[in-house]
Amino acid sequence: YVAPIVQSYLTELEQQVTRRGLRGPLRVMQSNGGVMMASMARRKAIQTLFSGPVGGTIACVAVAEQLQDEVDVSQLICVDMGGTSFDVSLVVDGEADVELESELERHPVLSPTVAIHTIGAGGGSVGHVSAGGLRVGPRSAGAEPGPACYGAGGHEPTVTDANLHLGRLPSIARLAGGMALDAAAAKSALAAVGEHLSLDADALATGMVAVADSTMANAIREITVLRGIDPRSFALVAFGGAGPLHAAALADELEINTVVVPADPGVLSAYGMLYTDIRHDVVQSFYAAVAETTEGAVAATLAELAERARLLVKEDGIDERAIALEPSADLRYVGQEYTVTLPLPDGPVLADLPQRFAEAHEVRYGHSNPAEDVEFVNLRMTARGSLRRPDAVELPTGATGEPAAVERTWFAGAWLPTPVHRRGSLGAGAAVAGPAIVLEDACTTLVPPSWTASVSTRGHLVLRRS
Incomplete structure (x- = not known):
């Protein structure tokens, strides 16, 4: 369904990027929260949904x-x-x-x-x-x-x-x-x-x-x-x-x-x-009761997964030294249909795994049964390749200036005079008590009478109950 369309689109996009002289790698966002090279995305179109x-x-x-x-x-x-x-x-x-x-x-x-x-x-x-x-x-x-x-x-x-x-x-x-x-x-x-x-x-x-x-x-x-x-x-x-x-x-x-x-x-x-960052996930079925498997069997499978995941990230142009690996396991009580995924530590993993699973099961589903046997279903490996991120910009400090306008706004059954502040005029540390409106080109923020808005050092608007 999806792959032919994505492959055709990305091929055309890469050609247009090259033709227009744009430099740098073309990366595509994935559903898992990472990115991958467009060449990889053509093969893994499902990850772009x-x-x-x-x-x-x-x-x-x-x-x-x-x-x-x-x-x-x-x-x-x-x-x-x-x-x-x-x-x-x-x-x-x-x-x-x-x-x-x-x-x-x-x-x-x-x-x-x-x-x-x-x-x-x-x-x-x-x-x-x-x-x-x-x-x-x-x-x-x-x-x-x-x-x-x-x-x-x-x-x-x-x-x-x-x-x-x-x-x-x-x-x-x-x-x-x-x-x-x-x-x-x-x-x-x-x-x-x-x-x-x-x-x-x-x-x-x-x-x-x-x-x-x-x-x-x-x-x-x-x-x-x-x-x-x-x-x-x-x-x-x-x-x-x-x-x-x-x-x-x-x-x-x-x-x-x-x-x-x-x-x-x-x-x-x-x-x-x-x-x-660049991210790739690989998985391997691993059906075994926790009490009956060995550290060696788990370690061997994780090593194979690590190599597969590492190769995918390297194929996307990431140096070996910039790759981080995150192993995990899908676990369940014997006889269950659904699983809970737990991150795995480096080194031995089996000793406290049933207890960790019981605690995670309690948080996720509201109950647990420590006396029940726990079994593996899958072993997983996530590989991340670090990329340079945008530099964060700090706003200069500034007071709350005069509003750009005063509107008549409906709040809880009454029309109230409501100051309108342009967001670009609010420096870090500025505070606006509701009722108020903070206006910018892309959107409008409504601050009701029971709320107060303040500007963080990075320019984020934080609303709290008054």
Whole structure:
């Protein structure tokens, strides 16, 4: 299905890059959070399936590292809200959460993939009446004609229209730095659907935002609560064109106390692709009870895997000295269908493996049975090749200046005067108390009355409950 298309595309891309005189290696993002050379990607096309959203998760790992001296953000819920979709992923203990198996259109994908849950909710999601009630999405107005406020022929109300009508998108906003928004067109589209529900434009816009927020909060619960993870112990990182507008509301819904809007949130996924390393994963079946196998048998298989993984990374142009190996094992109680993957230490691995497995099983599934026998299913090896990463830029310190404008914004049943600050005018250490709006070309951040936003030394916006 995928391989012929990817092979053709990458071949053409390499030819165009060479023809235009661009220097340097062409690397392709992988679903596992690493990159590989385009020549390798042509042979391993399956590894590119989820590569776009994965870039955002890897960028969140970078954000966590850059904030570690200012905020405890080692546990992150990463949300990427664009025009048509809403992607949720996790950073756990400073690392992207990776699944060994995933599914695409009911087809199993048996390769490591950053765990991402996607729903049809974005700035272009259309509000409509179904079965006598208000629904938002998953259908989207797309980029053409787009929301009614784009003035490009769209007539159905979208989440963007609702945000504009409620003053959450300020009148001075210019999308992509130049396009003004048509508030009258947004109001007309909202009123037309509102008539069917006996609601005015204000009420319909409020309802659309509430429905969208609830849908997105449930998507976050899918990847946290339903897996036994408490979202309250995480910080929320919001990016994409629409994510920062809804971030504080999602945090309120999930009782999360810290929100981070990274620097350059509209292009964060692209930044993540520059921040990662070469990565290759290999696996070998290894069916054996822990109590019945030997250290030698495990070590021999891991050595074979290490050589295979090392050769793949070297083929991608990485020097032997820059390669790091990470062995792991898929384990389960005898008779189980599902496994838990544990990292393996250098040297002997068997002595404390049942105890480590029981502890990991308890964390993952909420129970364990130390008296049961544990067995290996697979042995794995991840090889990483270090690449040069973008230099982090520190902002000069600066006070919070005068707002660029004051908008009338709807919060919890009342219109409130809301200062609008341009993000580029806020230096490190600047603080903005809600209600406020922080505006930039790629997105808009909403700071509700119960929140305060401050700027980190690396330019990330950190929102905390007041």
